[in-house]
Amino acid sequence: MRTFHIEPLDTSLQSAIQQKIDNLNKPKGSLGRLEELALQVCLIQQTLTPSLAHPCHLLLGGDHGIEREGVSVSPREVTWQQMINFTRGGGGVNMFCRQHGFTLRIVDVGVDYDLSAVEGIIDRKIARGTRNFLYEPAMSDEQFNQAIEVGASLVDDCVAEGCRVLSIGEMGIANTSPSSIWMHLFGNIPLAECIGAGAGLDAPGIRHKYDVLSRALSRHQSNLKSQTSNLKPLRIFGGFEMVAAIGAMLRAAEQHLVVLIDGFIMTACAIAAIRLCPAAQDYMIFTHCGDESGHQRMLDIVKAKPLLHLGLRLGEGTGALCAFPIVDSAVRMMNEMNNFDNAKITKYF
Secondary structure, eight states: OOOOOOOOOOTTTHHHHHHEEEEEEEOOOTTHHHHHHHHHHHHHHHHHSSOOOOEEEEEEOOOOOGGGOOSSSOOOOHHHHHHHHTTTTTTTHHHHHHHHTOEEEEEEEEESSSTTTOOEEOOOOOOSSOOOOSSSOSSOOOHHHHHHHHHHHHHHHHTTTTEEEEEEEETTTTTTHHHHHHHHHHTTOOOGGOOTTTOOHHHHHHHHHHHHHHHHHHOOOOOHHHHOOTHHHHHHOHHHHHEEEEEEEEHHHHHHOOOEEOOOHHHHHHHHHHHOOGGGGGGGEEEEOOSTTHHHHHHTTOOOOOOOOOOOOOOTTHHHHHHHHHHHHHHHHHHHHHHHHHTOOOOOO
16 A cells, blocks of 8 residues: 555644634634634644635445345445436535535446446446455455555545545445444444444344354454454455545545545544554544444544534435535634734733
């Protein structure tokens, strides 16, 4: 895998940023979490006048071999059908991108369908879905590295257009299964507590999903124990769209972008990115705690404080897009709010 050079946030401006926040014409600390967000964004961009210019959203699609084991209530063809729907503007992700002014890039990283002729889909297909990790690793080393590069290159395209804030979403039937396994392995959490309904499994379906994932872990147990690298679980269980998201997160942090982290699947990818490059977390804003079982536990692994609790579990990056106005408000506070001196208001603290 390529080496990402991600710097921990330079805090040399922190006192100046905090002084500006404290001198805005408001009671000290009265804008709460907005003040924390403003400080983080200013440190990411190393400025007292931050910008969220040209926001971009990556929608990454890929299919999963483990879907063949009936771990999802949705059939695999829903992946490609939704990808085409996105090009027509009919998805939740489309609505929120339009609402908040995000440039949407729809990317086929590994959908099990020929989408090459569909206008509006960027073709970065590695293969037509991963292999079934119940029997063999989901991807080869070469495919893993290719997926990382796909994600990184997509971020470079966004940066070339002036992007300062990035959100990432996914479309891939059965991708809660690898996410649950990563949660189990990286968080040392019992597997049963990492598995939920996904797109709508009932109680017997959840038990079946647990059985399949337990058997998959048992099959790869010796291989996992023999490796100390954090890469092994990513290659054995991950999806192409998920590994591409990791590459995008790492490259975005390397480029000092604000990175908005979405729900259960993207949080799993964020944890993987943090395991690979711990400083990447400095650039991440965890936007919401979703309704998928275990998401809060997953957020706890990295001590993340989500902005929203709306019961979301759609995926596609919709939660990150919903939370964007909160981050925007924090930036506007820094750039548009008056201070005590200019407003000729007595500073009373």
